[in-house]
Amino acid sequence: MPNFNKKNSRRTSPFRFATGLFALTLLTQLFHGFNISYYVDYTGIVSIYLASICKIIFVIVDGLNDIFFGALSEKTKSKWGKRLPWLVGGLPILPLFILLAYVIDKSAGFSQTGFFIYYLFISIMIENASTVMYINYGALYPVLFVTDKERAECSSLRHLFEMIAMGICYVCTPLLMEVLHSYFLIGLIYTAVYFVVMIFCITGLKTKGKEDITLKKPYSFIQTLKDVLHNRPFLIYNLAQSFFQAILGLIVSIYPMYCKYVLHTNSATLAALMAVLFGSLVLSIPFWIKYIEKHGFRMVWKICFTALPISLFFLVLPINWWQGCIVMIFIGPFVGGLMLSPDMMSAELIDIDKMKYKISREASFNSIGSLISRVSLIVSAIAMSALSFAFGYESGSNPGPNPELAFRAMCGVMFPIICACGTLFCYKYIKISNKDSQDLKAYKAMLEEKENSDNITD
Structure with a gap:
């Protein structure tokens, strides 16, 4: 039976493990946050319609690579x-x-x-590479950190680093563009940071004797797929997350254009707006950590999913950059809560799977969950296509008759509607998963009591 409380003297530092997400986020957000504005608006070499088609093709390919790399990771055997x-x-x-x-x-x-x-080829190759890194990095989290206290500590550090990296990327990149006039040169700077930090993280991983502690039977992808398709809480949870991922992706890719056309910002004021967003994100983390300790991560997830659609609606109101800053102050904390809690939500789902089936398959669960969450990219593509058809916006070279109205409607109307869909799935998940969550708590308590009893006997 899986022992979730197993002690190991070779403990990975939560701080060192968390730095890996800083490195991955800093580099990948340079692409995810600026590729649309670069290809569509800055250079005008791809229309927003073609960019939307690219995303849909990308979703299909990406879904296959998530499953493929997840299965390969599970079958890997090495010292x-x-x-x-x-x-x-x-x-x-x-x-x-x-x-x-x-x-x-x-x-x-x-x-x-x-x-x-x-553009399509580069997008697919970047996603292949990031899938390999994120799936295998994420699969180590529930294995290296097994207690709720360890996971809360590590999760808070991971997402603190993630938010700092996003803040650096979205604040510094516009300022560096003013000086360097090249995303490629900025990429070289971020790449140097990425290598230093990622090597620091990887060399500190203490994985020996931990990855297979629950393995009681051989891994089967077909059986895993069957189990997942019958796991309603897993499916509903990942659908909820897909809508949040859609919002997060749209914010980082569309928001710079919203600032340009609606708030009429320059590079300095855009950097200030992004600094306010990520500043409020980071400052909310200590509050959410305390709230998790008192009320649990499920409650934080529910509260933030309830409040975020309302706060996003206020994006329809600002007419200048300082009013935009006020709205960002309200949006940031709820985004922060939804970035912090999913680590523990996903780890709980994996623990429930271990409890029921007595097998370790973290990478497969992460990859299949990632596949389901790719619904977010379809949602994003549809949203961008709607922007093009409804308001005539095609690219920076051909912005249409009223780009201000287009991006005001996109961010202040479409964003809240998309997020509200995720809120409905959130409430459904909380309702249907409550029994499994309580069973897992009782199971862990029983194992801890048994371990304490064995220690006293020894």
């Missing part, structure tokens, strides 16, 4: 464990393709189709 070989092997691949994303502009002389194919 370094399941996950480390993938983390080391994927380390240089991710920055390579992110840098290649920003070496192209109109001077390349491609046709519109050529630019589209290049």
Whole structure:
């Protein structure tokens, strides 16, 4: 039977493990946060319609690679464990393709189709590389940190680093563009930071003897898929998360254009707006940690999912950058809570699976969950297509008759509607998963009591 309270003298430092998410976030957000504005608005080499088509194709390919790499990770056997070989092997691949994303502009002389194919190829390769890194990094979290206290400590550090990295990326990138005038050069700076921090993280992982402590029968992908398809709480939870991921993705990709056309910002005021958003995010973390200790991570998740659609609605109101700052102060904490709590939510689902089936399959659960959450990219693509068709916005070269109204409606109306869909799934998940959550708590308490009893006997 799986022992969730197993002690091991070789304990991975939560701080050191958490730095890995800082490195991954800093680099990947340079692509996810700025690729739409770069290809569609800054260079104008891809229309927003073609960018939406790219996202839909990307979703299909990405869904397959999540499952493929998750299954390969589960089947990996080496003296370094399941996950480390993938983390080391994927380390240089991710920055390579992110840098290649920003070496192209109109001077390349491609046709519109050529630019589209290049954009699609780079997007797919970046997602392949980031899938390898994120799935294997994420699969180590519930294995290296087994108690609720350890997980809360590590999760808070992980997402504190994640938010700091996002803040640095979204605040510093516009300012660096003013000086360097090149996303490629900015990418080189972030790549250097990525290598230093990621190597620091990987060399501190103490995985020996921990990854397979619950393995009682051989891994089968088909059986895993069957179990997942019959696991309603898992499906509903990941659908809820997919809508939050859609909002997060749209905020980081569309918000710079919202600032440009609605708030009429320059690089300095855009940096100030992003600083306010991520500042309020980071400052909310200590509050949410205390709240989790008192009321649990499920309550934080529910509260933030309830409040976020309401706070997003206020994006329809600002007419200048300082009013935008006020709205960001209200949005940031709820985004922070929804970034902090899912680590513990997902770990709880994996623990429930271990309790029921007596098998360790963290990477597969992460990859299948990631596949379900890719609904968010379809939602994002539909939202961007709607923007194009309804308001005539195509690109920075052809913004249409009223780009201000287009982005005000996109952020202040469509964002809250998308988020509210996630809220409905959130409430459904809380309702249907309550019994499993209580059973898991009782199971862990029984194991802890048994372990204490064995220690007294010894």
